[in-house]
Amino acid sequence: MAALKSRTRRYRVSKRLAPYLFLAPFALLFIAFLIAPMVYAFTLAIYKTTVVGGTRFVGAENFVRALSDPKFWQGVTVLLQFALIQIPGMVAVALLIALILDSGTVYAKSFFRVSLFLPYAVPAVIATLIWGYLYGPAFGPFTQLANLLGLPPPNFLTPGMMLPSIANIANWEYTGYQMIIYYAALQAIPADLEEAASMDGASSLIYALKVKLPLIVPMVVVTIIFSIIGSLQLFSEPYLLHNLSPTVINNAYTPNYYAYTLAFTNQQYNYSAAVSFVLGGVTAVISYAFMLIVNRGGRT
Amino acid sequence: MTIVGKSKRSPTFRRNRWMLSAILAVIWLYTALPLFYVLVSATKSNNDLFTTFGLWFSDDFRLFENIGQVFSYQDGIFSRWLLNTIVYATVAGIGAALFSTMAGYALAKYDFRGKRLIFAIILGAVMIPQTALVVPLFLLMSKVGMVNTPWAVILPSLVYPPGVFLMRVYADDAIPNELIDAGRVDGAGEFHIFSALTLRLLMPGFATVLILSFVATWNNYFLPLVVLSSAEYFPVTVGLAQWYATATVGSGGGAALFTLVLAGALISIVPVIIAFIVMQRFWQGGLGAGGVKA
Numbered sequence: 217m218a219a220l221k222s223r224t225r226r227y228r229v230s231k232r233l234a235p236y237l238f239l240a241p242f243a244l245l246f247i248a249f250l251i252a253p254m255v256y257a258f259t260l261a262i263y264k265t266t267v268v269g270g271t272r273f274v275g276a277e278n279f280v281r282a283l284s285d286p287k288f289w290q291g292v293t294v295l296l297q298f299a300l301i302q303i304p305g306m307v308a309v310a311l312l313i314a315l316i317l318d319s320g321t322v323y324a325k326s327f328f329r330v331s332l333f334l335p336y337a338v339p340a341v342i343a344t345l346i347w348g349y350l351y352g353p354a355f356g357p358f359t360q361l362a363n364l365l366g367l368p369p370p371n372f373l374t375p376g377m378m379l380p381s382i383a384n385i386a387n388w389e390y391t392g393y394q395m396i397i398y399y400a401a402l403q404a405i406p407a408d409l410e411e412a413a414s415m416d417g418a419s420s421l422i423y424a425l426k427v428k429l430p431l432i433v434p435m436v437v438v439t440i441i442f443s444i445i446g447s448l449q450l451f452s453e454p455y456l457l458h459n460l461s462p463t464v465i466n467n468a469y470t471p472n473y474y475a476y477t478l479a480f481t482n483q484q485y486n487y488s489a490a491v492s493f494v495l496g497g498v499t500a501v502i503s504y505a506f507m508l509i510v511n512r513g514g515r516t
Numbered sequence: 517m518t519i520v521g522k523s524k525r526s527p528t529f530r531r532n533r534w535m536l537s538a539i540l541a542v543i544w545l546y547t548a549l550p551l552f553y554v555l556v557s558a559t560k561s562n563n564d565l566f567t568t569f570g571l572w573f574s575d576d577f578r579l580f581e582n583i584g585q586v587f588s589y590q591d592g593i594f595s596r597w598l599l600n601t602i603v604y605a606t607v608a609g610i611g612a613a614l615f616s617t618m619a620g621y622a623l624a625k626y627d628f629r630g631k632r633l634i635f636a637i638i639l640g641a642v643m644i645p646q647t648a649l650v651v652p653l654f655l656l657m658s659k660v661g662m663v664n665t666p667w668a669v670i671l672p673s674l675v676y677p678p679g680v681f682l683m684r685v686y687a688d689d690a691i692p693n694e695l696i697d698a699g700r701v702d703g704a705g706e707f708h709i710f711s712a713l714t715l716r717l718l719m720p721g722f723a724t725v726l727i728l729s730f731v732a733t734w735n736n737y738f739l740p741l742v743v744l745s746s747a748e749y750f751p752v753t754v755g756l757a758q759w760y761a762t763a764t765v766g767s768g769g770g771a772a773l774f775t776l777v778l779a780g781a782l783i784s785i786v787p788v789i790i791a792f793i794v795m796q797r798f799w800q801g802g803l804g805a806g807g808v809k810a
Binding site: 231232234241242243245249252256257309312316317324328331333338340341343345346347350354355356357360388449451452460472479488492496500503 | 532536539547548614615618622623634643647649680700705706731734736737761778792793796
């Protein structure tokens with residue numbers, strides 16, 4: 217009897233405590249490596265360190281400086297342009313592939329599905345250096361082909377072409393990943409819907425565009441928001457291509473690049489933290505604005 | 517996308533199948549081009565790289581010499597980088613998947629104070645650009661002497677908020693409450709219920725988070741670039757990028773590094789590509805589950 221009682225009590229305590237214990241490992245790491253750096257960035261940003269005056273409290277000064285820093289906004293502008301160039305094409309092609317694979321009207325379906333996804337397994341750095349060689353004016357294959365045909369060699373690394381060139385690398389890396397997500401969503405649509413549609417005499421093409429596509433639109437919107445967030449974090453691709461085109465890609469080409477330069481080249485840690493913090497804020501505002509626009513558009 | 521009827525023998529179906537296959541074939545060529553290029557280039561001598569056509573093999577097949585060079589250059593540091601990458605990605609992948617599974621399970625299957633708030637914070641964290649935190653993270657870690665150690669890469673990579681979100685949704689669907697209740701009636705403790713009864717049902721979700729966080733760590737560049745300074749701790753991405761910068765910028769000796777960089781790139785992507793093909797059953801099922809519900 218006594219044994220049973222103690223067992224029951226231990227079970228009760230455990231049930232109340234258990235969720236917290238299950239959450240504990242994640243929560244501790246989350247606090248240490250996500251919340252703490254955020255708080256630390258904030259505290260750094262409200263101070264200023266100068267050689268003469270030492271470290272002193274400056275309040276919002278660094279934030280105001282970041283918000284009125286042309287270099288910061290240059291980076292944000294570049295990334296917004298980048299997002300506009302890159303995301304629509306990627307989403308359209310990924311949807312096209314997903315719809316084709318889902319229709320089943322295609323040869324070698326699983327071969328295409330697997331091989332089109334593979335670039336996702338290639339690190340961005342390696343994708344960038346491979347494309348960097350392909351773009352290369354010295355021995356890139358495109359230059360070789362142009363020389364062979366007697367055409368002027370294409371230059372992918374001019375100021376005007378740089379963003380499309382980076383967008384191409386990003387498209388190459390992530391289209392397959394988006395495609396797999398869309399494909400899975402299309403596959404999850406119950407088959408009886410299709411039977412109902414074909415009984416109505418609806419063709420598969422109309423069915424795909426008018427029934428299936430609208431059903432996965434909310435999910436497409438979510439992936440677009442994540443793509444926008446991803447775009448604003450761009451670093452590896454320009455950082456590597458800087459080697460090829462140091463004049464086109466300066467050390468404030470993207471906000472992350474700028475924060476990196478401020479911290480590790482200029483040793484302006486306080487200001488760098490403020491730039492990181494403001495970038496987080498700008499990202500949140502832009503994703504939120506996009507969500508509002510989509511919701512409003514959806515209602516009318 | 518058949519126009520009329522479902523018959524696979526109808527002429528319309530066959531014509532459409534050719535057309536749609538052709539569209540995919542064009543996209544496939546684009547996808548394959550860089551991979552083919554790196555494969556071809558890794559077989560060439562540095563001289564042939566500049567003088568022969570980039571998209572076809574030259575007569576001088578040097579793949580094995582180049583691979584040998586990659587592993588012997590700078591006292592064979594490349595194998596160290598490869599090993600580092602495998603260790604970082606494996607530890608971070610398994611850890612992130614385990615902690616996400618536990619947290620997702622708690623959020624899905626228990627009622628407790630603060631549950632809504634905790635979930636809202638984690639959901640909000642999915643929106644935070646993690647790279648914006650890399651520089652502050654470096655400054656914070658340098659205070660406690662953690663920079664330039666493997667932990668500086670592994671510990672932050674264990675935090676994978678999308679994994680918690682995914683596992684919460686997954687646990688909600690995959691685990692019947694009756695199963696947990698039955699375990700409790702039989703007198704099993706909460707941890708025993710988790711490890712013996714429910715973990716098995718959570719495995720497909722676990723595998724998905726494992727693959728996603730493994731790839732995220734394997735591909736990461738910004739974090740290790742910032743927090744590591746000794747070449748012996750570099751992952752492949754940082755090491756290879758350094759060789760690349762030397763090859764591109766450095767005059768004189770630098771240019772000889774081109775084949776090395778390309779062969780190194782080939783070596784570092786082949787294992788992951790093979791792993792993806794072998795494990796396609798897992799990532800396709802799992803990514804699907806995550807994708808539909810995300």
